Amino acid sequence: MNKDAERLIRDSWMRLVPVRLTAAQIFYERLFEIDPSAKALFDGKPMHVQYEKFVLTIDTLVQTFDFPASIITDLQLLARRHVGYGVHLEQYASVGAALLWALEKGLGSEWTPEVHRAWGELYLFVEGVMKREAAGTATA
Numbered sequence: 001m002n003k004d005a006e007r008l009i010r011d012s013w014m015r016l017v018p019v020r021l022t023a024a025q026i027f028y029e030r031l032f033e034i035d036p037s038a039k040a041l042f043d044g045k046p047m048h049v050q051y052e053k054f055v056l057t058i059d060t061l062v063q064t065f066d067f068p069a070s071i072i073t074d075l076q077l078l079a080r081r082h083v084g085y086g087v088h089l090e091q092y093a094s095v096g097a098a099l100l101w102a103l104e105k106g107l108g109s110e111w112t113p114e115v116h117r118a119w120g121e122l123y124l125f126v127e128g129v130m131k132r133e134a135a136g137t138a139t140a
């Protein structure tokens with residue numbers, strides 16, 4: 001990822017500070033709407049806790065994504081835990097779509113094609129690491 005894309009991600013995530021929990025809520029509402037199979041995995045979970053985890057996860061990613069070596073092991077472990085949660089590989093696409101949707105809603109007119117592309121690239125990186133690990137785990 002080039003420096004411009006990194007800056008766009010950092011700046012846009014900073015702008016969301018006042019509305020991050022709302023963006024998290026929008027993310028889950030959108031996810032459950034486009035992929036009811038994902039909803040079942042969260043049945044009975046207190047959603048406000050998930051909203052906080054969502055914000056914390058993105059925060060960590062935004063702070064560390066320019067050092068891929070340092071986050072790959074964490075993402076692999078996260079992917080393995082997701083196999084345990086019953087997450088399927090196809091659901092990663094739904095999560096990506098819901099994430100971009102929530103960011104777009106939160107950023108409004110600041111959601112430019114360049115910002116869209118930068119977040120899309122970041123998600124593809126994270127999803128790629130996690131899906132490869134999950135696929136390896138499932139066939140192991």
Ligand code: HEM
Pocket residue numbers: 038041042045053057078081082085087088091092093095126127130
């Ligand atoms: C980029 C991809 C993803 C990231 C960064 C991510 C991040 C996280 C984090 C940080 C947690 C907290 C628990 C832990 O650390 O193990 C979590 C839990 C969870 N995630 Fe994800 N996740 C991703 C993709 C998905 C997908 C595709 C699904 C499927 C719908 C999913 C469903 C869940 C579920 C069911 C839990 C457990 C909730 C609970 O029991 O409290 N996640 N995720």
